[in-house]
Amino acid sequence: MAARSPSGEVRAYPASRNHHENQILEWSVLPANVPRELEIAAEALAEALITKLDMVGLLCAELFVTTDGELFVNELAPRPHNSYHQSERGCETSQFEQLVRAVCNLPLGSTEIVAPAAIANLLGDLWLNGQPNFAAALEVQGVRLHLYEKHTPRVGRKMGHLSATGRPLRKRWSECWKRSGGCELVSCAPRVAEDVARKTYAGSAESYRTLMNSIFPSTGIE
Secondary structure: OEEEOOOOOEEEOOOOEEEEEOOEEEEEEEOOOOOHHHHHHHHHHHHHHHHHOOOOEEEEEEEEEOOOOOEEEEEEEOOOOHHHOOHHHHEOOOHHHHHHHHHOOOOOOOOOEOOOEEEEEEEHHHHOOOOOOHHHHOOOOOOEEEEOOOOOOOOOOEEEEEEEEOOOHHHHHHHHHHHHOOOOOOOOHHHHHHHHHOOOOOOOOOOHHHHHHHHHHHHOOO
């Protein structure tokens, strides 16, 4: 994810790690906990894309990593994105505030991670047997519920998400799903989130101009 203002200021967010089921985002965590070189290249690519496209606002790039460590762009979304909803809790500046700053040509905010964060999407499947027990889910300290005010649940439809931060992520997720009566839609998310929570984000400011020049031959961007 990268943001760009009319003045040309650009800032990239750390990469998020996403897990899909049936082509629907199931959970996402920040930071992605990828090798430092890959993190730097991903952020540089996001900055290069939004700059080359001369966009103002936000651009989310879904990237695939090959077994050789190459990055391929699978999809671009010029808007706030589901895979960065956790930026509201995990980053100094959320994607939503950053969008306002960008379009108003205000200084862009820091994208530094202040706490490991994760979200799990709530799909319409959870409503098939009645209203989920969200009150029980919210008894787990640190978990927040975000509903999108969609009135008709359908299988596969994103109705909202749960978010959590910090070290107790695994415990929070498992308790939350158990109490709310939901299926184990995020069975591996707690393990990933717990592992991420034990590590501090290793990214730091780098000379992205140099890095972008180093990846242009493989990305085709000049």
